[in-house]
Amino acid sequence: MRVTVNFEPEEIPGDSISVADLLKMRRYSFPLIIARIGGRLVERTDYETTFVREGDEVELYHLVSGG
């Protein structure tokens, strides 16, 4: 399926993938991430049960310490 991740088009095998698996696939290792699908925030507790599907616009951002 074709989706966009952080505004870049991306081809992902299959017709859906959980947010948790997408993060693993992209090797996002930082513990704190903001994830949104179609502009909607995905709660951290829902990463396993929320699925990205064809055409979705996904945004994934690291939050790192410093301020």
Place this chain on the structure above:
Amino acid sequence: MVEAMRNQTRERLATTRVGIAGAGGLGSNCAVALARAGVGHLVVADFDLVQRSNLDRQYYFADQIGRPKVEALRDNIGRIDPEVRVEAVSLRLDADKAVATFTGCSVVVEAFDDAAAKAMLIETILERLPEAAIVAASGIAGWGRVEDLSVRRMGRLILVGDLESAVSDELPPMAPRVGVAACMEADLVLELLLGGPSPKGA
């Protein structure tokens, strides 16, 4: 003409209320920039006291060591412009306290240092304060590559930083880069409050 434009902008900003979560390197410098720009009402929350080690980048003075940061910041802004109202909220914010503290603010600036606190605040504002926008920072440690500090606009959430440079022993927060990020946050607040950026070359 320039004077009229300036007065008009300041008049609009004078009636706005902006929340600032954290009064460290980001929060103190961002608050001062907003006060100088003319934002009329700042709600600043932090539980910490001014320490000597803060003076390398935060908007405090040596004779303020040991004082609550929010009180010291209120005094410093009062010396810049006594017209600006600074609400000094001296407590550690959790989700409920953040909602109580920032209700009525049209924009909240995330200026914590801890990543978990950043995530908590962003999620809380997006989920529980639907009228407010949040400007947050992630990845502002070290120095150099200033062009990597970018702005990502995601509806009501705007994120500033390189999203990678976490603070560590090798990568301390330093005044120039933290100051740049703090002023980027302040500039984005103005953009939100004034309904967009100023026209180019005006």
